[in-house]
Amino acid sequence: MSLVLVDGHYYAYRSFYAIAHLTNSRGEPTNAAFGFAAALLRMAEDLQPVRGAVVFDGGVPRERLETHPEYKANRKETPEALEKQIPLLYEVAQALGWKTVSVEGEEADDVIASYCQAADGQNCIVATNDKDLMVLAARGVKIYQPNSAGFALLGPPEVAAKWGVPxxxxxxxxxxxxxxxxxxxxxxxxxxxxxxxxxxxxxxxxxxxxxxxxxxxxxxxxxxxxxxxxxxxxxxxVELRTALPLPAPIAECQIAPDPQKQVELFRRLEFRRFTREAEARLASHKPKQADLFSPS
Structure with a gap:
């Protein structure tokens, strides 16, 4: 059974900057939410995951700030248009069936590493482009990266080819x-x-x-x-923390899409194509009229 862990911070920014301008009829920015939905839908198609979680940053660990007080101090504040969409990203992920998790005072990298450690022999896939997480490929984890040809799952040979070291x-x-x-x-x-x-x-x-x-x-x-x-x-x-308490047990990360929520959310966001696709999924989930009266 595959456990797919999505680097929420990476995909939030990637989605926001990939689509420069997108708003709904009320003038609300929706570009990050659209890109995020597209990415998760593509992952579901590419990987057919059984369990999955989108992991968001919950802060910076005290230990790293004590080691280097200027850690991440150069980063600009989250753009206002993206900040407004963060709650939407949670809604999108949840409607598509993903568990959304974060740990107060901890970075997503460490939470992801802790899930991989806890999963032990399970088939883990991490969706990210964060160089800090490439080390996980040494532990049997695959790194998912979409590309123009489809997608790649990076293991030790691919990471070594890219970075020059295992x-x-x-x-x-x-x-x-x-x-x-x-x-x-x-x-x-x-x-x-x-x-x-x-x-x-x-x-x-x-x-x-x-x-x-x-x-x-x-x-x-x-x-x-x-x-x-x-x-x-x-x-x-750069040493990943791999023993953090998990915010949700792996067994509770079963992917369970909710087509009804998808239809309602995508209509509100005015994502027409995603709405049509969600309506089709909803229709296929509803029992046929004849089935309502058939013996179970």
Whole structure:
């Protein structure tokens, strides 16, 4: 049985920026809600999931802020037009049958990692493009990414081809390069290719630091010596927390679409195509008149 975990933060922003302008007749922004619905409908078609949850951020863990107070401080406030649609994203997900979860004070990445850990031998798929979550592919998890040809499920070979290191080494690579989107810089002048080369040779970020006096190109030797504290900080920042209490048990994440709710919601949002499709699903769910009087 597959358990599909959707990175709600990633898909909210992806949907919002993918469709620049979309409003209903009342002038309310609906672009993020439309894109979110389209993404979840496509996932259902692509993956045929049995269980699933859309995981939203609930804040930033105190431990990460203590390690690096400027963590994510560079991020702009959520655009007002997207902020207004966040409740709609929950409605969309729930109408399509997905459990919606978040944990106060915790990031979605860690909640997703905790679900994957708890699922153990189950077939887990994570829908995201977040580099921090690529490490999960080392534990049997597949990373779902739609593309022009359909979709891809990234496992260890695909992650290694993309990043230059196996999934379990991605955190080591990020310790060296940092992550500008999360506002923690890495070693000056070190990009993914150089970092991947070093990790391949020395296995870990700590191993790279230990080899600072022999590293090539030589110009990086003094920079590495001066960057040891930053690298060790980064390695702590990218470590996923995998033992969080689950906001909903896996058994309660059964996907159960509600066509009636879909029709009502999509009509209100004025998504005509989605409304027609939901009406068709509703009609197929309703018992035929003759069936109402047939013996059970």
């Amino acid at each position: 999934p379990d080494k991605v955190p080591e690579l990020l310790a060296l390069t940092g992550d500008a989107s999360d506002n923690f810089p890495g070693i000056a002048g070190v990009g993914p290719k150089t970092a991947a080369k070093w990790i391949t040779e020395f296995q870990t970020a700590e191993g790279v630091l230990a080899a600072a006096e022999t590293i090539k190109p030589e110009r990086f030797r003094p920079i590495l010596r001066d960057s040891a504290e930053i690298v060790r900080r980064n390695r702590k920042m």
